[in-house]
Amino acid sequence: MGLLFMSKYCAMKLQTDFVKLLVCSANSKSKLSPLRRQLYSQNVKPFTDIPGPTSLECYNHEQLDKVGHEKYLKYGPIVREEVSPGNHIVLVFDTSDIEQLSLSENAFPSRRSHLAVKKFRENRPEIYNSGGLLSTNGEEWWRLRRDFQKGFSAPQAVRAYLPAIDEVIQEFVSLQLCQPHEDFLHPLSRLSLQLTCLVAFDEKFDCFSPQEMKPDSRSSRLMDAAATINSLGFVYDNVENLRSSVWPKLEEASLFLEGIAVGFVQKKAKVLSKKVDNESGCVPSLFERYLTSPNFDCKDVNGMAVDLLLAGIETVCYRNKIWDTWVLHFGVYLQTSYTSSFALYHLAKNEEIQSKLQLEAKSLLQSSTQPISGEILAEASYARAVLKEVFRMSPISIGVGRLLTKDLVLSGFHVPKGTNVVTQNQVICRLEKYFDRPNDFLPERWLKENAQHVKSNPFLVLPFGHGRRSCIARRFAEQQLLTFLLRVARTHQVSWDSPEELGCISVPINKPDKSVKLRFSRL
Numbered sequence: 001m002g003l004l005f006m007s008k009y010c011a012m013k014l015q016t017d018f019v020k021l022l023v024c025s026a027n028s029k030s031k032l033s034p035l036r037r038q039l040y041s042q043n044v045k046p047f048t049d050i051p052g053p054t055s056l057e058c059y060n061h062e063q064l065d066k067v068g069h070e071k072y073l074k075y076g077p078i079v080r081e082e083v084s085p086g087n088h089i090v091l092v093f094d095t096s097d098i099e100q101l102s103l104s105e106n107a108f109p110s111r112r113s114h115l116a117v118k119k120f121r122e123n124r125p126e127i128y129n130s131g132g133l134l135s136t137n138g139e140e141w142w143r144l145r146r147d148f149q150k151g152f153s154a155p156q157a158v159r160a161y162l163p164a165i166d167e168v169i170q171e172f173v174s175l176q177l178c179q180p181h182e183d184f185l186h187p188l189s190r191l192s193l194q195l196t197c198l199v200a201f202d203e204k205f206d207c208f209s210p211q212e213m214k215p216d217s218r219s220s221r222l223m224d225a226a227a228t229i230n231s232l233g234f235v236y237d238n239v240e241n242l243r244s245s246v247w248p249k250l251e252e253a254s255l256f257l258e259g260i261a262v263g264f265v266q267k268k269a270k271v272l273s274k275k276v277d278n279e280s281g282c283v284p285s286l287f288e289r290y291l292t293s294p295n296f297d298c299k300d301v302n303g304m305a306v307d308l309l310l311a312g313i314e315t316v317c318y319r320n321k322i323w324d325t326w327v328l329h330f331g332v333y334l335q336t337s338y339t340s341s342f343a344l345y346h347l348a349k350n351e352e353i354q355s356k357l358q359l360e361a362k363s364l365l366q367s368s369t370q371p372i373s374g375e376i377l378a379e380a381s382y383a384r385a386v387l388k389e390v391f392r393m394s395p396i397s398i399g400v401g402r403l404l405t406k407d408l409v410l411s412g413f414h415v416p417k418g419t420n421v422v423t424q425n426q427v428i429c430r431l432e433k434y435f436d437r438p439n440d441f442l443p444e445r446w447l448k449e450n451a452q453h454v455k456s457n458p459f460l461v462l463p464f465g466h467g468r469r470s471c472i473a474r475r476f477a478e479q480q481l482l483t484f485l486l487r488v489a490r491t492h493q494v495s496w497d498s499p500e501e502l503g504c505i506s507v508p509i510n511k512p513d514k515s516v517k518l519r520f521s522r523l
């Protein structure tokens, strides 16, 4: 999570630097750099003048969208605040600022996150080369990202997994939707784990077998370990005085998860060492590709294996009350299960829209068992619009966090290099300024041929972040979510089985704020 803080000392120094900058600008106008020229000519206001709470206010940390909206109304489109003593952060609500932030990125966009993961790996140089994708910035991050993303992001590579993903989802729909579930997030989380293991490791983790459903099974313990690392890692990163007390539990959970991930890697390496050139003719798994890549060694692959297990697993039912510091995240532990939950909820609450999706599913899939192909997904324009509207109304992350790699002028204020800036997309996606009827679920607004379509600013809905550092698994996640929506809509009607609305809590990513009470009936 990009918790990118700035110290008081830094803020003071920057103010002094800013004054120096203006003085210098005034003295030698002809030699001004573009930024200085801009500061000088546009009368840019100093960093410390950015409005915001003067001291740490008592906020509801679990409602980042609501408190963000309140700050927007109170202070305007840019807010500077002290999130914990000495730590400052800048929130931006204006699309031109978000655009500028995106355009200003250099080759290595940076975030401050996953300090605990980094420390754990640094202590184990025999297993890892570095902190991995999540916690590393700079050239080392790009060395990993450049080659890892080939398997993850190339459209053909992603498409190759569609038959296997579709098969698992089809089985899930036919076996799980007819059973009563107290909270539908639980089976969705197991589905997420199953799909991650399948794609990444070729492992058929039968997450729904009676054996695996037991609390002490491998999959249950794996999910618990990921929950601990996600939640306590967040505390470790942000609440300094709790670091030593949470470390032992963090270390224990990290060792467990590492044992499984590294076990997968070793098993795969063993099989590969005996295998003659793709003799099975099957699509190689991601880890088959990584292990045979000349650009990685085994320790790089170990790191990626752990990262994927962490990112692919849901933090089931974990609600932590220990945040006593207001913190911001950029969101990495984002799982398709939250988005699936929100999507089903919105469909259940909007029957007309659900019927349209069912019609599309029926017209694309002649029978409920017809395999979903790439062509079918490409034609599923209504399902895509539904998904985009889900991301507008119920994104998993409040926005995108970046450590500025150069000075910027945002909303007329100087924001210096090194500042932690977090965009507030979730908040602005609900503003009338940007969308008609912002609180209504209207997929039609995304359909070009529809009368309700209005071209919107491309920096408003950014569920996977932006630029080089955006979600490495975006295509995988979208493919999985579309397949899931079509499969459910082809055979089932979903309804919401609670008098209450489903909202979100930020822990630190946005998850459903209550049990996901869904009921399914066969069409």
Ligand code: HEM
Residues within 6 Å of the ligand: 133, 134, 145, 196, 307, 308, 311, 312, 330, 331, 332, 334, 335, 336, 339, 396, 397, 400, 401, 462, 463, 464, 465, 466, 467, 468, 469, 470, 471, 472, 473, 474, 477
């Ligand atoms: C609905 C599903 C998902 C959403 C909305 C989502 C969203 C995001 C966002 C917003 C970021 C930060 C981007 C930025 O800073 O610009 C991110 C990063 C990341 N995501 Fe996802 N994600 C999803 C699913 C997944 C899955 C299933 C995996 C892995 C199996 C994954 C792995 C990662 C990784 C490893 C990063 C860090 C990339 C880097 O720093 O280079 N994500 N994701």
